[in-house]
Amino acid sequence: DAGVIQSPRHEVTEMGQEVTLRCKPISGHDYLFWYRQTMMRGLELLIYFNNNVPIDDSGMPEDRFSAKMPNASFSTLKIQPSEPRDSAVYFCASSLLIRGNTIYFGEGSWLTVV
Amino acid sequence: AQSVTQPDIHITVSEGASLELRCNYSYGATPYLFWYVQSPGQGLQLLLKYFSGDTLVQGIKGFEAEFKRSQSSFNLRKPSVHWSDAAEYFCAVVTNAGKSTFGDGTTLTVKP
Numbered sequence: 001d002a003g004v005i006q007s008p009r010h011e012v013t014e015m016g017q018e019v020t021l022r023c024k025p026i027s028g029h030d031y032l033f034w035y036r037q038t039m040m041r042g043l044e045l046l047i048y049f050n051n052n053v054p055i056d057d058s059g060m061p062e063d064r065f066s067a068k069m070p071n072a073s074f075s076t077l078k079i080q081p082s083e084p085r086d087s088a089v090y091f092c093a094s095s096l097l098i099r100g101n102t103i104y105f106g107e108g109s110w111l112t113v114v
Numbered sequence: 115a116q117s118v119t120q121p122d123i124h125i126t127v128s129e130g131a132s133l134e135l136r137c138n139y140s141y142g143a144t145p146y147l148f149w150y151v152q153s154p155g156q157g158l159q160l161l162l163k164y165f166s167g168d169t170l171v172q173g174i175k176g177f178e179a180e181f182k183r184s185q186s187s188f189n190l191r192k193p194s195v196h197w198s199d200a201a202e203y204f205c206a207v208v209t210n211a212g213k214s215t216f217g218d219g220t221t222l223t224v225k226p
Contacts, residue, residue, distance in 0.1 A: 031212045033214060035216075042216070042217075042218040042219060043158075043204065043216045043218075043219070045213070045214060045215065045216075048212065048213065048214075050212060055211070055212070055213075056213060091157060091158070093158075095208075095212065097212055101146045101165070101208040101212060101214075102148070102160055102163055103148070103160075103206070103208070103214055104160070105150075105157040105158040105159075106157055107156065107157045108156075108157050
């Protein structure tokens with residue numbers, strides 16, 4: 001399997017711009033997770049989906065953040081407008097509940113907002 | 115709500131020495147427990163997991179972990195550390211509903 005695929009790997013954008021991060025989960029997985037990692041806050045779960053339906057978005061920091069999963073093979077995390085404090089590594093991950101919930105991570109999208 | 119505590123932010127060991135990284139969790143039922151490793155600039159890679167059966171689980175790269183229900187712990191061990199083991203290690207708990215919580219991580223430095 002190709003693993004979880006994220007794009008872009010690196011993005012530098014100006015404050016106020018819209019940022020869209022993309023994720024393709026492992027085929028057949030029914031859970032998809034978005035995490036944010038920073039030095040200050042560690043690894044935070046932002047939102048997760050089960051069968052394309054958002055289950056828990058309590059980790060989404062504010063209304064500037066939104067996530068969608070229009071189908072089983074694609075998800076987006078959007079930040080609009082972006083702010084410097086959004087600079088972080090954003091990881092997408094997926095899992096298959098039936099297999100002991102092992103979470104497989106993508107390589108991350110490194111976002112810098114200047 | 116579940117939680118995970120990794121008491122040690124940073125650990126330094128000499129190459130060839132033994133290693134133990136601590137992890138304590140809080141969850142009302144039997145959780146799924148995981149250890150992941152992250153090298154700089156990389157995503158997280160699964161080392162090992164526990165969800166039932168033998169409480170001592172073996173993972174990749176010579177790591178093992180022991181689930182102790184009475185202590186709500188899932189400590190990671192390795193008998194002899196290699197320089198390539200230097201990385202950040204995360205303990206995680208996943209509920210039956212699929213929600214994951216990660217600890218804050220332990221950074222391992224290996225001295226030559």
